[in-house]
Amino acid sequence: MNKSRVEAFTDAVIAIILTIMILEFKTPDSAKLSAIFPQIPYMISYAVGWLFIGIAWYNHHYMFTKTKVVTRKIFWINNTWMFTTSFIPVATAWIGRNLNAQGPEIFYAIVYFLWSLAYAYLTHAIAKANEEAGHTEIATSIRDMKIYRFLTNWKFVGAEIIVWVLILIFMPRLQMLLIAFQVIFVGGNVNQDSDKLFS
């Protein structure tokens, strides 16, 4: 497939998903500054959503810059991954009304879980396709991405699920903190060569 067109299409979809979140930010009817305060929970979940999608884009961009192969299968997993990403604005909007309510927090956790699954599978498929095409080095550097190593580390995933369930039961509002923490420390760490300028 035409790699740059798939990238451009993905970029457009992610950019729109990122930006439509602001549409949920309702301007107050009142003209008092304090009328904006009830929007603070949404502002928090919006900031977390932006961070999340920003880091996702960064990792995605690194992976696609590296890959020499874009097969039909990769295109479809990529599409599925974008589909799960498109639920983040919905989950963000719902959670933004009440940061401590169990319902929206569980919904967010489900979206997050499906998103992780899709992302891990996408990484796996891209690495494998490059390997099969003889680009072993590229496959290795894609599999070396911290986000992928965590998503496929069953000890880490197991511990995470336990923490997550406890949080959802006892203190749902902690989830936003947990996600922010995780995307920064896991997703934010990309291989050293990500700083280089690829043309």
Added chain:
Amino acid sequence: MNKSRVEAFTDAVIAIILTIMILEFKTPDSAKLSAIFPQIPYMISYAVGWLFIGIAWYNHHYMFTKTKVVTRKIFWINNTWMFTTSFIPVATAWIGRNLNAQGPEIFYAIVYFLWSLAYAYLTHAIAKANEEAGHTEIATSIRDMKIYRFLTNWKFVGAEIIVWVLILIFMPRLQMLLIAFQVIFVGGNVNQDSDKLFS
């Protein structure tokens, strides 16, 4: 015309059409997880719409990567095709309220029919323009696309219309299944060389 700019413009329009469908996903007022259940019909029609537009983009991308010619006529048929595509979010939203209601299902069928017509004509025009410019091989591979062969196979189209009318009369909800089935088996099959990386 400047092919890459027409592609970029089409990509942007399709990406937006794809993504605004999520805006119809209303977050519940209640904070109970069960409050999301009434959205399940919309989730189904949203998934079908995403699949549909994804496959459409994939076929379109293949065809445009191949073509050596983009005439004014092709631009206008392409525009008309995007115009019909822009009704998919509307049809998806309406159907998402009641998967088994005849009204929205007929509306969806009309959109689907007009879309198919526009797509078949676009393929025809691109193949013909390439032929006239001496690129017979390209014309052949574009006409060989499964989606085009089905859309121009009158036996298939005839049988389909009969099935469709029966479904709309007796069990409208089956239409989503029919569309999902069809886009996967007809639209999802692109020529073997679609996996190769065109730069």
Added chain:
Amino acid sequence: MNKSRVEAFTDAVIAIILTIMILEFKTPDSAKLSAIFPQIPYMISYAVGWLFIGIAWYNHHYMFTKTKVVTRKIFWINNTWMFTTSFIPVATAWIGRNLNAQGPEIFYAIVYFLWSLAYAYLTHAIAKANEEAGHTEIATSIRDMKIYRFLTNWKFVGAEIIVWVLILIFMPRLQMLLIAFQVIFVGGNVNQDSDKLFS
């Protein structure tokens, strides 16, 4: 300036303007097919808006593919032109509620008039900048575009204004027809070489 980035930015803005018009298409609460009929006026104004913006993009694309120069001044006139274009969805939405009401039709006419002014000035500035940079041939082919020749033909503009005022006074609904007619016959005619594939 970096021409391709200005083009990409313009394309994105125009694609969004084009596509958000569909958001005004309200899905009926009722599940009867006939519930879609009250949307027919909007469908008409939407079709005209799509045609209008499509033709505008086509002419703009031709002009930008030709130009060798993109100055700061051109960037700003281009921005102003996009600003006037951004009112088309608003005018389209308002007119779509009542095709024969004078208020929305006058508003549409004002938007159309300002848009034409901005477009003519943009063409003028691009032609002039190319001329000053020694690309006389390009300047000539840009000035030769039918849309520009009509917008700067005072007899034509004068006659048009008279017809327009009469229509707005006596039969506002004719305006959509007049615009459709005009964009097709004036805007749709681009120089012969627009069919050639520029890389």
Added chain:
Amino acid sequence: MNKSRVEAFTDAVIAIILTIMILEFKTPDSAKLSAIFPQIPYMISYAVGWLFIGIAWYNHHYMFTKTKVVTRKIFWINNTWMFTTSFIPVATAWIGRNLNAQGPEIFYAIVYFLWSLAYAYLTHAIAKANEEAGHTEIATSIRDMKIYRFLTNWKFVGAEIIVWVLILIFMPRLQMLLIAFQVIFVGGNVNQDSDKLFS
């Protein structure tokens, strides 16, 4: 990083932020032309927002065309800058309801202040990264941009803050004028070589 993909992503996000502002322009229920008059305050704040984001894009485009380096750090500051930009439509919408109300005007001033901070830091980081990579000349021309020189001129910033506070206390409506004035005279002045066509 892949500079052109970061640019394309930024362009898409900015284009969407720019364009969704028109969604706040509510079409009147009435069909009288005068029914559009209550929208005039929004039209003013919309025009200022468009001017603001247009100038921001112009400066950003200049800076990114020049830079030879896009590091992870720059990517994240760029993302933060886009995040602050995404609040402009919200502030614009709120202010558009009542140009003279203190609450929305203070909110706008906060957004403007955070935006300036993010933009100045982005410029600083890009200049520094280029310097460290040995491109001293590029670093100098980026630091020479008028917008950066004003944002880091403490006398100017100090005077501005005083004027701003006085305006917010005594005549909030003046803020739109102050912003328009400032973006035109400070942001609109880019280095002389911005007119040259970079490929």
